[in-house]
Amino acid sequence: MSRKTQGLTERYPAQLIIPLVDILAVLLGGILAYEWRFDSYQLDERYVLTITAISLFTVLINSLLGAYSRWRVTRVSTLVARLMMVWMIVGLLVTSLIFFTHSADRFSRLWVGTSLILSFVMAGGTRVLAQLILRKARLKGMARRSVFLVGPESQLLKVAKGMRAFPEEGYSIAGVERLGSDIHEETLSLLASRVSASEAREVWICVPLEMGYVVRAIFYTLRNHTAEVRFIPDFQDMHLLNHRISEVAGHFSIDLSVTSISGMARFVKRAEDLILGSLIGLLVLPACILIALAIKCTSSGPVLFKQYRTGDKGKPVKVYKFRSMEVHEENSGVVTQATQNDPRVTKLGAFLRRTSLDELPQFYNVIQGRMSIVGPRPHALAHNEYYKDLVESYMRRHKVKPGITGWAQVNGLRGETDTLDKMERRVEHDLWYIDNWSVWLDLRIIALTIFKGFINPHAY
Template sequence: MGKPKTMTFSERFPPQVVFPFFDVLAIFAGGWLAHWLRFGSLHLHERYVLALICIGLLVLVINSMSGSYRRWRITPVGQMLGKLLLVWIAVGITAASLIYFSHSASRYSRLWIGFTLVISFSVAGGARLLVQLALQHVRLRGGARRPVFLIGPASNVLSVAEGIRSAAWEGHTIAGVERIKGQVNDECIKRIVRRISRSNAREVWICVPFEMGQIVRSLFFALRNHTAEVRFIPAFEDMHLLNHRMSEVAGHYAIDLSVSPMSGMSRFVKRSEDIIIGSLISIMILPVCLGIALAIKLTSPGPVLFKQHREGSNGRRFKVYKFRSMHVHQEEAGKVTQAKKNDSRITPIGAFLRRTSLDELPQFYNVLQGRMSIVGPRPHALAHNEQYKELVESYMRRHKVKPGITGWAQVNGLRGETDTVQKMQRRVEFDLWYIDNWSLWLDLKIIVLTVFKGFINKNAY
């Protein structure tokens, strides 16, 4: 038997116990301070105390439902604060709705409610930030570590070990390694279990490919009397996964290999972002659009807008709108010729519009329609989809989300003509990375980057 296992800080004070209590304290502290700022007094009327109790309960319920009190050790700080902000926004909307529908709006100060939510979020978020940063500092210096025993083929174990070292802030350390080849017999399983017992490992990670799944069952059964946590880390080899995660469907656990991140609250947040930001931008660019439309009409015959069918989310087709930048011409059936440098089909005003991306402005109407997003993979012509889906692996997985006016690929310089498979492959890699790592903050970052470097590009013609 090994030495007795000591508990880490986060095990002695688990977040699912500590932070619900602290969140309620943050709400009441925020309420009292907000009352002092608004009314100059710390004495709360009983109706304000009742409001704080309701807000505190809402925070606990929504935090619990969103999983904010779980995955403490391996949750990045930014993700933790982002999820907390969404919880506070949801609490604010719910509290405001309850006050409105109960006809109590005249009895509560809206400024007090706003101050309470802002202050309490700052306190709750600041506490999480300080604790997480302190723990990460301790772990990076070698403290608060959880020893892990790795089992699997040499290449898989090496890959996982490198991941542990590169994510030292998570606080894992390697307590032992068992390299295996092919199937193992009962004697080998017993030997592995004895090694795990002597290593004092808090966790056992079984790192094997799917074809060695029987080993997982055997080891899991052999460790049934051990208190170490057991994790299965499957090796997907060269599979290009998209938003992979565990889920439960029809009463069974499933490993999602390729799914859209736009579901549940994420879908609501994404659509809200498109409506709010899209509406504001549409109002601001209206005079510019009218000027461009007039310039197109006066300089070349033909319609102001160019309309073309594109493939949207989950393969649904829609008409994308652009300002016409070319002379009216007829393409061969089923063929789309990409614009090239010094292309004779491009009008003088069209060259300027394409170079500055102003020809894309009508797509904000597509956004408000709900057929596009402000940020997402750029929609390609249908003919290009047919051409590249057989040449570029996982090409069609970029259609798991709505196409966008701008995207991660575009702000990283991957605009313009894709005249080689390598260029398209590179663009698709950036698109899939965006889908796999989507967040509201990433969208806002891309929008800001688009303003500064996404409009004008040497490859746009």
């Protein structure tokens, strides 16, 4: 498998690129239709506004209908048919908007129809071409997604046969763990080690319904892994109604541990971080300069404190904070949390910690793409090693980028986590946020942070 190609398709998936393609198709279609109708490329202002409206409607309706997702398993004919429905809805909205604003006499109906047809042809043609290129690449062994299979041999053979029958979906087997009728602790421990060694992006638990009891044990065993976990049972002739399932390699998949912030949602959240992060960064820049000068004048050492924390998909990222302690050394792998009246904390540092001003440099991490404005707070690497075996699903909070503020923080779960119960409650809130993410939830958390999240008397 080509790691270079895999990296490109994972970093720039089709569901992120295609919305930009749709906008470009609408723009080009509108310009070409205008030149054909009026023999000019200099668009009148009202036509520019109409093209903008068509672009927004197109992206919005495609997103609402889920047309930017499930690219690996959606047929080309389905993609084009879905796109045609979207364009018909967009055409209806645009013509209705023109009619109800009493602007029909100011627009060429021929231009509206021609621009919609041209943009549909370009957007649809791009989809067909992209699917053909991606499927051809996967058939050649590129842009593939590695999968670790777990289950009885008979079930694994069925799933492997399905993967071979659908090579264009781009899945490859990174490892196999055959299960017997009895599952022992040694088997589960070996499974966790083999999954880590395989570096698989997904783990498929392939067991018949009568072995459903082992799913819980396997899921718990993989709690410290950030690979996506799917349950692929053998439903035989059962008919399921209104269940959230996926279809991969010709098999039903019940998603057990898949983040909701993916595909188009990931693109939207990144845009949110860039826009808000840049604006807030500019607003707090004078305060950052004053704090940096104050730190330099009141204690010796660097202005910024840099520390590696666990980031998106469990990868370490360097996080910046204003230094709030005297410069000191700790034993390797040991991170001592600040406590009340901690002698290491400077007087200025205590103020910065209580007001959360020490975290302002993390807006630079947001612009870098290492963090988000809203997300689970990043913990020290040593804390992750300590808590991952004590708190179930602890490492699953790392399926998204860490945040400057989060759902746990605005609900009072800030500061020292000196008991296991406090950490469990924080993780519970982090996982709820990941499962229920939306732009509106992010804006709500930011608003709550502004009104009640900065000052924390328990932040030592």
